[in-house]
Each structure stands twice: as structure tokens, then as C-alpha cells.
Amino acid sequence: MGLFKFLGGLLIILSTTSMGFHYGSRFANRFDNLIFLEQCFKILETEIVYGAVPLPEALTNVYNKGNKKVSFIFEEIKIYLLNNKKGDVFNSFTSVATVLRDRLNLKEGDIEIFLSLGRVLGSSDRQDQEKNFKLILNQIAILQKEAKLERDKNEKMYKNLGILTGIAIVIILL
Template sequence: MFILKIMGSLMIIIASTLIGNIFGSKYSLRLKNIKGLINCIRLLESEILYLSNPLPEAFDNVYKKGSKNVSYIFRDIRKYLIENDDKNVLESFKYIINKNKVKLSLTKDDIEILVSLASILGTSDKQDQQKHIKVIIEQLKIQQRDAFERMKKNEALYKKLGLLLGLALVIILF
């Protein structure tokens, strides 16, 4: 009987610790994804401004060269644009970003920044697009700093909280 209590206690502690780790890891995932998005947007800028590639080709090249943890959205946007002739870049971005927002661990502000990028792609001249892309990158850098601060503050908190809740449950139950 005592061994069963020990085994049950260990299972509760391990499960609650894992849950805390899952919640805590969302903060580092957001930071990683914002860094990846900045890299992808810089690649997109090069594709548009210096190589003068059309958007579908530029999106495909960003997917191939970018951080795979986020660059897949550019592949999906390209695919969505090709499959839906009646949709524009903005609608495609909105659809794909909203479809993947949980997987990307992005906040509402992060998504708004990405959607604002989509609103200028292909609708203005190169210089105007370059200005907007620079602003988008700066906004994402601000979000990156925010993500880092939140990660520092909350990631360890959730991990420790998971362990402590598990210990508290064990104490209460036994």
C-alpha cells in the first residue's frame, strides 16, 4: 500500500511538473518564432527589393531559406494565393496566420504587425514597401524584447508552479 502511495505521488508530481513546463515553454517558443519571423521578413525584403521576384516566388524562396519553425507560413500563403485566385495577399495572410496562431504562440499584437505587413505587399512601389518593411521589423524587435522580458519573468514561474502544485496535491491527498 505504501509503495502505491509513493508511485501515485510521483505520478502526480511528474504530471504537474510537465504541465508547468508546457505552459512555460510557450514563452520561449514565442521569442523563437518572433526571431524567425524577423529573419523571414528580411529575406522577403531581399527577394522583393533586390531580386525583384514576384510575391509567390518570393514567398517560396523565404520558405526554403528561412527558419522552418515559422517559414512554413510563407509556403502556406503562397499555396493559398495560388489555389484561391479571388483572394489577395492580405486575405491570404489573415487566413494563414489565424489558422496557425496557436502553433506559433503569437499574441494579438504580433499578428496585427504581420497583417500590416501583408497590407502593403504588392500594393506600392519598392521604396514604399522598403520603408514599411523596416517599420515592421522594428515593431517586431519591440515585440521580441517584450517576449524576452515575459519569458524571463514567466517561464521559470510556470515551471516552478507546476512542481509546487504537484507537491501540494500530494500533501493534501496523503
């Protein structure tokens, strides 16, 4: 009987701990993904502003050169852009909004900045494109600082909360 209590208590502690680590890792993932997204934006800026590469080819280059954890989005945008002839660049960017939220743990503000790039991309000359990229990269830097503060504050809290909740449940059940 004591063995079952021990194993049950251990399972409770392990499950709540894993839940805490899962919720805590979402904050770290958001921070990392914002860094990777910034790198992809810089590659895209180089391709478009300085290389004068057509958008579908530039999106493929971002996919190939960027971190695959985030750069796969640009390949999906290219596929959507090429398959839907009636759609514009903004519609191609909005097609991946749910992926940004669900798989990359980005918040609505992060997604809005991503979509703002889709609104302005290809709608003006190179100088304006360069200004738009600089503005978006500054906004991403601000979001990274916010995400780092949030990660530092919440990641450890959720991990500890998972462990302590499991211990509390086991104590209550005993």
C-alpha cells in the first residue's frame, strides 16, 4: 500500500512539474523566436533593399539562410503568395498569423508588427522600404526587451509553481 502511495505521489509531482516547465518554457520560446524573427527580417531587408531581389526569391533566401525554427514562415508566405494570384502580400502574411501565435508563442502585439511588414512590403521605393525595415526592427528590439523581462520574471515562477503545486497536492492527499 505504501508503494502505491509513493508512486502516486511521485506521478502527481512529476506531472505538475512538467506542466510548470511547459508553461515556463513558453516565455523562453517567445524571446528566442523574437530574436530569430529579427534575424529573418534583417536577411529580408538585405535581399530586398540592397540586393533588389524579387519578393518570392527573397522569401526563399530568408527560409534558406534563417533559423528554421522561424524561417519556415517565410516559405509558407511564398507558397501562399504564388498559389493565390489574387492575394496580395498582406494576405500572404496574414495566412501565417495563427502559426505565429500557436507554434511560436508570439503575442498579438508581436504578430501585429509582423503583419505591419506585410502591409508596407512592396508598396514603395527602396528608401521607404529601408525606413520601414528600420522602424520594424526597432519595434522588434523593444519587444525583445519586454520578452526578456517577462521571461526572467515568469519562467522561473511557473517552474517552481509546478513543483510546489505537486508537493502541496501530495501533502493534502496524505
